[in-house]
Ligand SMILES: NC(=O)C1=CN([C@@H]2O[C@H](COP(=O)(O)OP(=O)(O)OC[C@H]3O[C@@H](n4cnc5c(N)ncnc54)[C@H](OP(=O)(O)O)[C@@H]3O)[C@@H](O)[C@H]2O)C=CC1
């Protein structure tokens with residue numbers, strides 16, 4: 001199967017590498033073209049523009065940073081719309097809001113193409129290991145056609161119905177995750193300042209009812225103050241912002257998520273946006289207790 005892949009950041013690189021490893025013919029494009037080099041070493045072809053990828057491939061997948069990037073790759077110069085036509089499918093796996101996905105869907109289908117949104121749950125390591133959870137919505141026929149690719153990139157795919165449902169599901173999940181990492185950060189700092197060993201707190205948590213893979217994975221590195229980016233904090237803050245907007249639309253009161261969003265914004269203002277989202281811990285540590 002031949003697929004195009006747009007966006008070779010942390011996730012896109014790992015996902016396209018997996019496709020290559022499993023025998024897919026992959027044509028890649030990235031805004032910063034030099035990031036294509038490593039994929040080429042592993043057998044990928046390169047195209048100069050998103051339009052050129054779509055011209056060459058029946059199916060094109062995108063994994064881009066945010067709504068603005070997702071929008072510009074479709075509607076911009078040399079974008080998807082210039083080549084999409086009947087018989088071609090576009091699958092956007094970026095985390096965006098339902099409105100962005102809906103606008104992209106309308107534009108693609110107006111040209112006769114097929115569209116699927118398919119954001120993912122799972123970070124750098126699950127992407128490398130083909131263990132993502134895929135939250136697809138949109139054209140069912142396209143979903144069925146790209147299942148072989150989803151099976152390589154993920155451990156489970158959900159088909160959620162109409163376009164927008166995938167985006168909404170992803171934002172709900174990340175709203176919960178962003179709130180959890182804040183509570184976890186406060187707990188680690190509170191333990192330390194109360195004379196407890198935060199490492200022992202990790203052991204206690206891991207044996208109880210709120211044990212989870214995120215605390216297990218991030219806890220030890222957070223205590224060390226190491227926040228090498230797997231999921232960049234700026235993207236987590238984008239997801240909180242979009243989830244809060246969904247809360248506005250549905251009159252859902254989310255004071256916990258709103259407070260978490262403020263902490264992520266504070267972290268960005270401290271220059272931590274490109275670090276892992278666990279760096280929000282540094283905002284709690286930075287609030288010195290009275291001496
Ligand atoms: N990292 C993670 O753990 C997870 C991330 N996600 C989501 O996946 C998406 C990608 O995340 P991740 O790989 O971590 O992000 P990165 O920041 O590592 O990569 C972002 C990608 O988007 C491209 N890009 C940014 N702006 C534009 C633009 N205006 N036009 C074209 N391309 C653009 C970048 O190109 P360039 O190289 O030129 O900057 C890069 O390829 C995000 O929506 C994120 O929320 C979902 C699940 C997990």
Ligand SMILES: O=CC(=O)O
Nearest residue numbers: 120121122123231
């Ligand atoms: O969007 C991030 C993730 O870990 O999932």
